[in-house]
Amino acid sequence: MSEVKLNKEQLLVIDKLDINIEGEINSLELLFERSMNDISLEDLLIILKVSNALYRSSTRIIDDDDYDSYIAELKNRDPDHSYLSTIEPEILVESKTVALPEKMLSTDKAYSFEAIRKWTDRFLKAAEEIGVMESEIQIRVTPKLDGYAAYDDGISLYTRGDGIRGQDITRAFNKGLQVANSGSRGLGPGEIVIKKSYFDSILSKKFENSRNIQAAIIAEKKVDESIQKAIDEGACVFFPFSLIENWTGHYKEILTDFDKIVDKIWTSVDYDIDGVILEVTNETLKEHMGATRHHHRWQIAFKVNAESAEVKVLEVTPQTSRTGRVTPVAELEPTKLSGATISRATVHHYNMVKTNGVGPGAIVQLVRSGLVIPKIEKVLKSVAPQLAESCPSCGTHLIWESDHLVCPNKTDCPAQTENTLVHFFKTLGNIDGFGPKVIEKLHESGIKKIHEIYELQQFQFISFGFGDKTAQNLVEQLKISREVEIEDWRFLAAFGVSRMGGGNCEKLLHHHTLDSLFEATIEDLVKLDGFALVSAEAVVEGLANIEEEFRKVRALGFNLAITPKASEQSEGETPIFGKIVVFTGSMTQGSRGDMEKDAKALGAKVAKSVTGKTSLLVTGDKVGANKINAARDKGVQVLSELEYLDLISKK
Template sequence: MITTHFNDEQLAILKTFDSNLNPKHISALFEKSELTSQELVQLLQASNALYRAGTPVLTDQQYDLYTSMLRELNHLHPFLNQVEPEVLAEAKTVELPQRMLSTEKAYTVADIEKWLKRILKAADEINVSEDEIELRVTPKLDGYAAYDDGTKLYTRGDGYRGQDITRAIERGLKIAENGRRGLGPGEIVIKKSYFDQVLSDIFENSRNIQAAIIAEKKMDENVQKAIDEGACVFYPFALLKNTTDHFKTIIDNFDTIVEAMWKAVDFDIDGVILEATHPEIKAHMGATRRNHRWQIAFKVNEDSAQVEVVNVIPQTSRTGRISPVAELIPTKLSGATISRVTVHHYNMVKTNGVGPGAIVQIVRSGLVIPKIEQVIKKAEPQIPSECPSCKSHLLWESDHLICPNKSDCPAQTENTLVHFFKTLGNNDGFGPKVIEKLSNYGVKHIHEIYAKKVHNFKGYGFGDKTSQNLFDQLKASREVEVEDWRFLSAFGVSRLGGGNCEKLLQHHEITQLFELSAEDMVKIDGFAQLSAEAIVEGLANIKTEFFKVYELGFNLAQTPKASEQNNKASEIAGAVIVFTGSMQQGARGDMEKQAKSLGAKVAKSVTGKTTYLVTGEKVGETKINAAKDKGVQVLTEQEYLDLIG
């Protein structure tokens, strides 16, 4: 538990970041021992905003702890798939010339070896010899992420859109190592020796200075002096001191290389970065929305202890996953008293004998949330047969126990409603705060929300204008066209995301899916027996609610049947297409839908597997040239329309 109270400067930053934010509510979250996923996201967003503004309330390790807690509650939460934004609340955002992502983290050599296996697997898939695989190791600078295209300097923002901070260059900010402009991503940093000798009595930490360099307000004279004397610089990653060698050499000398990197620069660092250098491997592995798969950050610090398990408590997350929490005899570890630790999943409980009396070795890596490293002494595993929230029969899904009761499980109800409106994507009014308020008044089902009138919302404490807007948006969400696969996916059936919904609806009408058996489903390419069984049971659980909502008369666009697609001769069948920029002859979403109906696959980012990059207006040359370098054919909007006839 961390106790914090915001000072006047921090309160002002939070208000600027989000005028609806209640600082007292956020402050109280730091003092709670258990947090919901929504509360964790609020705490993380506020902490990130303060950190970027130069007034941090958490250390990196504490921030990672809360992130790990969110991952344990809901590993699929959208926040975990976003880049933590570099925010300047008062500035407008612009599209970055190139995506800037966060970096996957590792705290043990074993984690690095797992990552390396993925590199080797990717190399094998594209026939790259192991002799060609090199790794580049650099210091991981602890600064303010930015991107320099030679003309402008941008913050990282959310990885896609940042803010123009070219004023920092105009104030005299130099490129490290006497480098030239335009070298892409890097960090704004200040020399440790200079900070310690000159500024440590004036500023609490170097983050205050990094924020001051790029702020729109008048420059602090001490920071301006640091810029003028070359102590503050923009350090492009391309110029970082590094060790680049064959991957076996890097692993064999890992400790020595890490130690050398730690001393390589006179700047704060919080780890080292390892990345594959082979361009084909990088293109093949690509990236998630948050991280490049070919890159990883290694952080150092680890402490462990052997502890006796007292009890294993099941907890239902808002996604229906049952998380086993081991209660321990309280033990000191890395300066903290540890009395509970989340076991990874219930298959680990079952196969490793985690129950009362078991002796486990717990590890606290990087001073973040502790985890069970191994079971020293087994006991009778403690496994629940029913959901602790709603008493429903539990299902095994791979390594996890799942509560399939999406509609009536108290632990899942609120998340189910949030998921529905977020996935449907045509209704901005029913976000988490509105849903939370409705849930507090006993609203549990989607169809109940659609039955509400203006006076109902007023009765729940919403204002006159808000109540009318909520009612109008519900009406509009039934009238605006939405894909049938998206509508089905919005009900949150386990293993039935958008892709699988689309596959099913290519073969069956949406109302027929509830009559399918697992055997019917496995006949469709892409469905295994266990997945099919889980989907059939999940559909049975939502059937009543589905038809109550379906019969409200949504405007559903039907997914083209596979037989229809096969009968269409299409120039883009089987192609992988990325659309970018502002389209003039139709909405980009409509073009993506049409491309899918013609048998193409639509992606969001360009990789070596992309066939066409279709460009609208306002697309930077950097993006176009990067696509051409990967061998991707670049088409204008009109050239694409001519291609498909």
């Protein structure tokens, strides 16, 4: 890298980040000048956070290829690191974060047709599980806009933030920003974009790239006259995903004419794109497939594939994850691939090391998939495998569990305890300030348990090296996180039990209370839909491991919204039981999120878009006649907000 000097505007952005930089600011500048091998994991995370924040605030410090190289390095060193499953936040200096009306997740990625085929196999399996006919499965293909992600609920416009909390940027509409394709407000997620042709012909000489313009539109300060003109002329728009150009057809057509369909969509809009998005349209199937914390399983982005190289392995080093699973990382002879120097790559698990003979001197085929992730495609020359014997974090002797080597020291392994704390606050989603850097500092000060953090006083934070104001804010945030209502299933998922993501936690709590769940047996869980024997065994064992800490944390008085029990939702008990309900427009009697939550409690299935299987479309303010007429044409009952509230009030 060339010499890096941070300006005042960049320093304001960095000040918003959850990082602690020791020494003068030139210490940070010097980080960017080090070779990859001289950068510690801690400094690598600082580089990534700073680079992402500056890019998204239009004050970029490094180019995309360099950022991708740093991401690849983190994947090599710690494939399970929480930063890799975190939605990269949009940073605004001026604003505080607020809860989004609806989660905005990232999109899973595929870099080959074979990966797309595997995705279709997954949704076909899911369809078979719930009795959805193959003839009913349609796929929608759209351009993947490369703009500034935002959410419009009809009243406010929000940045995507971290996917759960964003920042209010309604001022962009107050500056005259229009909705693309003459659309109405309140259409949910989308991107702020500018036409390529307009940028190239009018603005490219004045601005380095289109992101400079996108950032200016949402900033509090008055925009440049040339940007205001672009807004007034409709060249800068908010483009809701629901209005974007698309190809929709039976999934078999994708498998037959994949290249043709992708090529057509890739060139269908006059905006910057970085791929195409494929998604299942069947609402029942989407509901069943659900989502991870990072992405929807029913959706995938196709991006450009990568080149490959034959590389010599120097050493295989172990990395311990939050779950205790130890991942083998191949240290490689530095190799230039797709514009980046690669020196590490993950070897999926230690059984692959053992069976394929991966060790010093092995020759592997390396692929830099999507110009980001270095991946070992195959082993071309085998040697004696290099296996780990002890945990690199705590020194405990490792044991085999299926294909993996695992550290059994769940309570005192630093890698597991620190990452468990990070996972808790990230999953909880209602607290600011407790990111990896703060957790690392607390862990170094001897704090190893969740309940210990909540019991800390301001003077204790100060004694750990936090400033007075920061310490006060952290104590206040801990108080807020106990008072703000969160779902009981999210609270349970935050403890990180294996095979207990949010979806499975919600399923379990439909049948058990938070207390009775710890008494459930393997036999009890196997009876529930979606829990095979292996999953049930893992859940029961995992719950036993966290029970003591769970009860201590719960006793701190969290405000939990209780998941309704299946027995409380007997058919006929509510007018909307078993019906598929879609809410649209701006609601006046409560937020759309609250109405969706209440509908689920009454036994309804809430969907995001209208299909032929939708039972009810509930309309708030500012809903276009075309949307209402299209729903009625499909046989969907349309109710106003007040008509709906009257309906559910009836026994």
